[in-house]
Amino acid sequence: MTIAPKYRPFLTLYYREIRRFLKVLVQTIAAPIVSSSLYLLIFGVSLGGRINLESGLSYLAFLIPGLVMMSVLNNAFQNASSSVVSGKFGGDLEDWRTSPLTPRAILWALSFGGLTRGFIVGFITFMVGQIFYLNNHGSWLAVAHPGYLLIFLIIGGLSFSMFGVSVAFWSKTFDHLSAVGSFVILPLIYLGGVFFSLEGLHPFWQTLSKANPLLYFINGVRYGILGVSDVPVETSLIVSGGALIIFYFIALRILNTAEYTRW
Amino acid sequence: MDVSGKSPLKIEKLVKKYGNFTAVNEVSFEMKPGEIFGLLGPNGAGKTSIISCLVTLQEPTSGHCEIFGYDPKVNPEYTKVLTGFVPQELINHGFFSIEEILVFHSGFYQRWHNKERIHYLLKRLGLWEHKDKKVKALSGGMKRRLLIAKALVHEPKLLLLDEPTAGVDIELRASLWDFVQELSQDGMSILLTTHYLEEAESLCDRVGILQNGNLRTVGPTRELIEKLTERKVHVFFDGVCNEEISSPYLRNREDNQAEFVIPHGVGVGDLIADIQCNVHKILDIKIEEGSLEEAFVHVLGEHQ
Structure with a gap:
């Protein structure tokens, strides 16, 4: 199959992104798996036995989809943002800018790069969760709606990669980048329903949680795996899809107007 | 393309x-x-x-x-x-x-x-x-x-x-x-x-x-x-030259040599003819062409 020359810069950068995170496998793949495994062990297995959900699900089963999506979102964001930031330091951004790579090609290549890493870490997290589930329940956790699962993982991974690209291009220092990670992403993910269900919350906190877009990303994946969700899957789909479109246009605007000169 | x-x-x-x-x-x-x-x-x-x-x-x-x-x-x-x-x-x-x-x-x-x-x-x-x-x-x-x-x-x-x-x-x-x-x-x-x-x-x-x-x-x-530089011509004489040299291009004169600075339009032959020096007394002629560096300095100096 011959690839048209105009797609080659995009595909090359996408391939380069994959090569980049595979070169530092321990940092990019192994470390997130360790943290996910610890979450599963401590929350899912150790504390989960004492938590009863109204839906009748085991807490471990409830936790697995949340952790899978958390892995995808975190890794997509980190992969895309670290690529841009290291490019700002090393001067790679100047190379990208002076080559036939368009801002749109850069955005999609970095986004698919982030999505790929997110998928790998998310899949391994799911498999580790399956082992814990098998050990606790004596059976594998069946995936209820694989199509929905795939759609929400793709939307989440792409959205957070684009968010990572935007933040990294906007950042003037490392502090800016880490501030967004600590004060925006971490609270949104943790309060987005990874560890808890809306059903047990006070109505005020339920309303507040519904303003968090990540609730819909995470519940979308939960619906995909378990077939249950705190919000209707159609709502999750609309909010997540809308978020992806917004992330895309913000990122594209930033890339079109950004300085590609080094820090 | x-x-x-x-x-x-x-x-x-x-x-x-x-x-x-x-x-x-x-x-x-x-x-x-x-x-x-x-x-x-x-x-x-x-x-x-x-x-x-x-x-x-x-x-x-x-x-x-x-x-x-x-x-x-x-x-x-x-x-x-x-x-x-x-x-x-x-x-x-x-x-x-x-x-x-x-x-x-x-x-x-x-x-x-x-x-x-x-x-x-x-x-x-x-x-x-x-x-x-x-x-x-x-x-x-x-x-x-x-x-x-x-x-x-x-x-x-x-x-x-x-x-x-x-x-x-x-x-x-x-x-x-x-x-x-x-x-x-x-x-x-x-x-x-x-x-x-x-x-x-x-x-x-x-x-x-x-x-x-x-x-x-x-x-x-x-x-x-x-255009922007001049040529330096060093004329070396056989022994001490006591003859008077009269040239608008003469820059420096010592016992057995003279230094001339000529614009690029003027040939070395013209210079020698112009100074009316006995050709037999000339031992050697060394020509220094202008350089880009001199032209560069000249241009920058003009606009300072």
């Missing part, structure tokens, strides 16, 4: 401002196909700003640029494929080996399966035995050569060299300039900036001299030197 006969580079009234500071002020010049054009000037003259506008790293404040007839702002997809760019600052690609960097760079320029060209450049630029090393393991000179290899990986028609030999030792500089000349002979048009004026003089077909963002002069290197 057929670009034969088209001007490789045309700049018209280019202005680049950073806030209130004008880095480039209404600069206009045009390159001819296949020539080596030197853009010279002291630090801060605006050389890098001009090149940055050509490669879209900076957007011009006003004015117009064309690379083989295409505006980099309007048709970057064409100008970027036609141009190779060697930046002034080194790039550190962290994770990747030299060969991987060139493969990726080739792909960015729409070229896959380009091993033959990559291997040729690695060998030609003395990087072959270092192809599996990372950038941080290379010496400064090797890093410069890598930048040049990257710029040439897609066989551009116009090469922009921004201080390609900064911090490079004499031997390597000479070999790089040899390579530049070879590229020029193969038909590539080359725009370069350098602080080594002696090398620019021997290499560049034409030069432009920038100062404070203004293009002070532009023209064929030899013509500029002739």
Whole structure:
């Protein structure tokens, strides 16, 4: 199959992104798996036995989809943002800018790069969760709606990669980048329903949680795996899809107007 | 893309401002196909700003640029494929080996399966035995050569060299300039900036001299030197010459020698005839031609 020359810069950068995170496998793949495994062990297995959900699900089963999506979102964001930031330091951004790579090609290549890493870490997290589930329940956790699962993982991974690209291009220092990670992403993910269900919350906190877009990303994946969700899957789909479109246009605007000169 | 006969580079009234500071002020010049054009000037003259506008790293404040007839702002997809760019600052690609960097760079320029060209450049630029090393393991000179290899990986028609030999030792500089000349002979048009004026003089077909963002002069290197400098003629006499020498070109006189400074229009024969000296008493004549450096200093001095 011959690839048209105009797609080659995009595909090359996408391939380069994959090569980049595979070169530092321990940092990019192994470390997130360790943290996910610890979450599963401590929350899912150790504390989960004492938590009863109204839906009748085991807490471990409830936790697995949340952790899978958390892995995808975190890794997509980190992969895309670290690529841009290291490019700002090393001067790679100047190379990208002076080559036939368009801002749109850069955005999609970095986004698919982030999505790929997110998928790998998310899949391994799911498999580790399956082992814990098998050990606790004596059976594998069946995936209820694989199509929905795939759609929400793709939307989440792409959205957070684009968010990572935007933040990294906007950042003037490392502090800016880490501030967004600590004060925006971490609270949104943790309060987005990874560890808890809306059903047990006070109505005020339920309303507040519904303003968090990540609730819909995470519940979308939960619906995909378990077939249950705190919000209707159609709502999750609309909010997540809308978020992806917004992330895309913000990122594209930033890339079109950004300085590609080094820090 | 057929670009034969088209001007490789045309700049018209280019202005680049950073806030209130004008880095480039209404600069206009045009390159001819296949020539080596030197853009010279002291630090801060605006050389890098001009090149940055050509490669879209900076957007011009006003004015117009064309690379083989295409505006980099309007048709970057064409100008970027036609141009190779060697930046002034080194790039550190962290994770990747030299060969991987060139493969990726080739792909960015729409070229896959380009091993033959990559291997040729690695060998030609003395990087072959270092192809599996990372950038941080290379010496400064090797890093410069890598930048040049990257710029040439897609066989551009116009090469922009921004201080390609900064911090490079004499031997390597000479070999790089040899390579530049070879590229020029193969038909590539080359725009370069350098602080080594002696090398620019021997290499560049034409030069432009920038100062404070203004293009002070532009023209064929030899013509500029002739126009802006003078020739020194040292006449050595056999023994002490007591004869009176009367010439408007006489600069200095000692017992057995005299120094004359003549404009380029005046021949040495005319000078000798003019001073009416007994030719048999002349032991030797030494002629010092003007240099690009003198022309450069002359131009900058005129506008200070």
